[in-house]
Amino acid sequence: MNNPASEPSNKNEGPSPEVVAELVARARQSDEDAFGELVKLFHGRVYGVIYRMVSDVEDARELEQQTWVKAWQRLDSYKGDAQFFTWLYRIAVNSVLDHGRRSARRKEVSLDEEPDREPRPAVEWQRPDDGRPDRGLERQEVQEAFERALDQLSPEHRTALILREVEGMSYREIGQVMKCRAGTVMSRIFYARRLVQEQMKGMR
DSSP states (O other): OOOGGGOOOOGGGOOOHHHHHHHHHHHTTTOHHHHHHHHHHHHHHHHHHHHHHHOOHHHHHHHHHHHHHHHHHTGGGOOSSSOHHHHHHHHHHHHHHHHHHHHHHHHHHOTTTSTTOOOOOSOOOOOOOOSOHHHHHHHHHHHHHHHHHHHTSOHHHHHHHHHHHTSOOOHHHHHHHHTSOHHHHHHHHHHHHHHHHHHTTTOO
16 A cells, blocks of 8 residues: 655656746746646655644645735745745644644534544654565654654644655755744754653653
8 A cells, every 4th residue: 555645746857947036936826737747757756745743634635726816916925035845834834734624623612522542653754675674663762752752842832843854954954944934943842852851761
């Protein structure tokens, strides 16, 4: 079975800034074909970061669609002071955070509906399988401990950690996405890493 999060391409294999700038300029002139090309170019990365935050295929697809609709509606607000994918990530991340807050409010209202259901992990980091069952069990235990640690993080701290560790974004880029200073990003990531490490003490 294919991993639903396997769609995003490598960050270093993206289109050139010149190509993106030309497509954005055309899209801002209501060129739907140009915007469609932007969707094709960045679909994988946008979907990937959303999926890693929500770990649900249907939610990720819906939120990605919302992201592109908002991007089309807000193209005039893109001033080119950040890379286009950073601007897109900002919309995607805000959509996911809003979704998480709405979900949290719904859970507070309906806690008795699914009392035994555990939350899905925000992100999955797995090492390659070497074929040893004992190693597989160890990895499963580590993964479960990691997921429990992630559950202790606020959406903002979890998002910063994912963008840094999974997406490989710089502190400055993450700050642009989350609309905060690089120092705030560093503080959030430091706190998130420390909490995860504390929760996973004794795990290898």
